[in-house]
Amino acid sequence: MTQHFQPISAFKKEPYKKILCFPKAKETEVEKRLKELKKLGITHVSFTGPLQIEKCRILGKGYVGMVVLAKNNSGVYALKIRRVDSPRKNMTNEAKLLKAANKLDIGPKFVKNSKNFLIMEYIEGEKIIDWAKKPETKSQEIRSVLNNVLRECYLLDDAGLDHGELSTIDKHVIVSKNRNTIIDFESSSLDRKPSNVTGASQAILIGTGLAKIIQKKVKLPTKKTIIDLIRQYKKNPTLENFEKITIGLKLQSPGRFEEQVSLLRSDKKLQPLIRRIGPCSMRITKNPFQTLVEAIIYQQLSEASASAITKRFLKLYGKFPTPKQVYNTTDKKLKDIGISGTKINYIKGLAKLVLKKEIDFRKISKLSDEQVIEELTKIKGIGNWTAQIYLMFCLQRTDILPVGDLGIQKGIRDMFSLKELPSPITLEKYAARWKPNRSIACWYIWKSQRINSIG
Numbered sequence: 001m002t003q004h005f006q007p008i009s010a011f012k013k014e015p016y017k018k019i020l021c022f023p024k025a026k027e028t029e030v031e032k033r034l035k036e037l038k039k040l041g042i043t044h045v046s047f048t049g050p051l052q053i054e055k056c057r058i059l060g061k062g063y064v065g066m067v068v069l070a071k072n073n074s075g076v077y078a079l080k081i082r083r084v085d086s087p088r089k090n091m092t093n094e095a096k097l098l099k100a101a102n103k104l105d106i107g108p109k110f111v112k113n114s115k116n117f118l119i120m121e122y123i124e125g126e127k128i129i130d131w132a133k134k135p136e137t138k139s140q141e142i143r144s145v146l147n148n149v150l151r152e153c154y155l156l157d158d159a160g161l162d163h164g165e166l167s168t169i170d171k172h173v174i175v176s177k178n179r180n181t182i183i184d185f186e187s188s189s190l191d192r193k194p195s196n197v198t199g200a201s202q203a204i205l206i207g208t209g210l211a212k213i214i215q216k217k218v219k220l221p222t223k224k225t226i227i228d229l230i231r232q233y234k235k236n237p238t239l240e241n242f243e244k245i246t247i248g249l250k251l252q253s254p255g256r257f258e259e260q261v262s263l264l265r266s267d268k269k270l271q272p273l274i275r276r277i278g279p280c281s282m283r284i285t286k287n288p289f290q291t292l293v294e295a296i297i298y299q300q301l302s303e304a305s306a307s308a309i310t311k312r313f314l315k316l317y318g319k320f321p322t323p324k325q326v327y328n329t330t331d332k333k334l335k336d337i338g339i340s341g342t343k344i345n346y347i348k349g350l351a352k353l354v355l356k357k358e359i360d361f362r363k364i365s366k367l368s369d370e371q372v373i374e375e376l377t378k379i380k381g382i383g384n385w386t387a388q389i390y391l392m393f394c395l396q397r398t399d400i401l402p403v404g405d406l407g408i409q410k411g412i413r414d415m416f417s418l419k420e421l422p423s424p425i426t427l428e429k430y431a432a433r434w435k436p437n438r439s440i441a442c443w444y445i446w447k448s449q450r451i452n453s454i455g
């Protein structure tokens with residue numbers, strides 16, 4: 001989206017005037033609101049976005065507000081402008097409720113508000129209904145997004161905050177690349193009995209519109225089963241009954257490492273992540289050769305590019321190849337799907353060792369964590385990180401800490417508000433609190449960085 005910013009004085013002219021004072025602009029009101037905007041520190045506005053109102057484009061429109069992209073001296077934000085004909089007299093209550101949601105790490109981050117304006121984080125993405133409709137949106141992604149949305153609903157229920165508009169959920173969830181966001185706390189309340197999970201699940205699964213689209217793409221249990229699960233939760237809104245919904249609807253698989261997770265749940269830093277993500281759905285790869293090849297592909301790459309390459313690699317063979325198949329593949333073919341020359345050498349070297357039975361994976365699986373690392377790092381292309389990934393995802397060792405992993409470094413930096421990325425020693429110190437379950441802690445940290453993706 002191009003963001004062409006203009007000084008807010010643009011609001012004095014037609015047709016922008018009408019956005020500032022929708023649906024009808026009176027001169028005195030325009031002047032008053034411009035002053036109010038200046039006081040809030042907003043300097044520029046950009047008329048871009050998916051919605052066209054007369055001759056201008058904006059981010060969105062509702063009963064209360066017009067939402068535009070705006071700028072102050074610290075960055076770009078979404079600015080919600082109270083409609084002149086809005087039933088709400090000011091933005092105070094919405095600000096209060098958005099702040100309450102933010103405490104649970106839900107909703108666009110609140111920045112500032114005044115009588116007629118609310119400045120918040122700009123959420124780039126698509127409305128859930130538009131996203132779900134797209135042919136390229138896969139059923140697995142839909143499951144993952146629904147799982148997240150319902151989980152946020154559960155957190156809101158648990159905190160006593162009723163969103164109030166989740167029956168029109170198609171308009172109130174924005175799906176972005178790595179997460180999804182519930183928006184618009186305008187009709188929310190802390191004084192009603194919350195019905196976020198029940199309202200949202202009915203709208204998503206049983207109603208019209210979004211539900212119809214979802215039913216076409218995702219295989220769901222019968223209506224009766226769904227209604228029974230929702231009823232059970234409604235009667236007794238516990239975490240356990242909530243998980244019965246998500247598992248019953250196959251939005252997620254039953255959790256692994258439950259014992260470890262329940263121990264980690266008492267850790268202050270991890271608790272919010274676990275609450276948000278839910279049970280641990282770590283994907284275990286039983287095939288040692290596959291784990292190592294995938295780990296080599298992932299070395300030094302972002303999640304997105306590595307997973308794209310892995311998918312193309314699989315496509316070359318139909319299913320995960322044997323060492324022999326890999327060994328017999330031309331370098332060109334591997335290069336064409338995006339694997340670097342160095343990595344091709346590593347992968348083929350590994351295939352050769354396995355073919356010649358020079359690695360005994362069974363024997364390795366019986367060694368201690370340290371010994372496994374020692375053995376595996378003898379192989380060309382396998383460093384500490386790759387060996388640690390092997391320990392976690394193939395051997396299911398539960399206390400591995402990949403100190404060289406950029407995602408974990410960033411995660412720890414943010415979690416403990418460090419100024420820079422921690423060195424291996426510093427990282428080790430911070431992560432000590434999760435012993436002897438550091439693999440599981442790391443999985444939650446990774447997962448929190450790409451909450452919409454699978455595995």
Ligand SMILES: Nc1ncnc2c1ncn2[C@@H]1O[C@H](COP(=O)(O)OP(=O)(O)O)[C@@H](O)[C@H]1O
Pocket residue numbers: 059060061062063064065066067078080108120121122123124171172183184185186
């Ligand atoms: N933080 C945001 N980032 C991006 N777009 C937003 C944001 N908040 C709202 N929008 C867009 O503006 C529309 C109207 O906002 P909403 O808060 O629902 O207003 P109302 O309270 O009037 O219903 C939304 O449907 C969405 O498309």
Ligand SMILES: [Mg+2]
Pocket residue numbers: 062063165171184
């Ligand atoms: Mg709305």
